[in-house]
Amino acid sequence: MDKITIKDLEIYANHGVFPEENVLGQKFLVTAVLHTSTRKAGLTDDLTASVHYGEVSHLIKKIVCDNTWKLLERIAEEVAATILLTYPLVSQVDLTIKKPWAPIGLPLDTVSVEISRGWHTAYIALGSNMGDKEAYLKGAIEALDSAPDCQVTAVSDFLITEPYGGVEQDDFLNGALALRTLLSPEELLDRLHEIEYAAHRERIIHWGPRTLDLDILMYDDLVLDTPDLHIPHIELHKRDFVLIPLAEIAPWKRHPLIGKTVAQMLEEVKDKR
Known part of the structure; x- marks a missing residue:
């Protein structure tokens, strides 16, 4: 990915732990590296095809x-x-915020914080087998898409499937979506979990009936194993009721x-059937 760099933008502002910093203010230096494709702008010399670094600086x-x-x-x-959120052409931002002469009682040049933040692609499985199943699934999709830090980019058709896990219960309505987040x-x-809770999801019986079930299937190409979260989903490759809707929106995803x-x-x- 190409990059546009704004280096050591000087800004006088009022930030800090001490009250005098908030009143008197001081200089901060901001460096922003914008990850974006410059190919079209480079070929056409069209400003609208790129990111206006002057606007970003202001x-x-x-x-x-x-x-x-x-x-x-x-x-x-x-x-x-x-x-x-302001510039759709920017996929990632690397930021460095420097604070010269930070008041720590010792001589130093600067203190700085560096972060990298960007858009990620996640695939989410949706399921419901209680109440108005379709309404629960559509409500979850709307809740995700209405959040400023999430964009639903694709949604599969819904399919009716038999319950998984051996607990006697109603059939499920399942689907999948792609999320930019x-x-x-x-x-x-x-x-x-917040969306599930709003749909009155109760975690009483393992693999039991539920108003709404939302699972992260994949997140970019991340491999993650913690006590609370496994990515990719451990059962992903075994479940046709997950793979069928996922194949509809991302058959090429590896x-x-x-x-x-x-x-x-x-x-x-x-x-194997």
């Missing part, structure tokens, strides 16, 4: 000057999120561990 200044925060980390998060995997999991595409995994599941 946006950064406005964010930093119009607010007062204690931490450099807070400034960095706000600047990164605003740039990504600024959330980390852990933050996305929390967001999904499992980062198994190395097979969604379409290939679905064919293998079908062959």
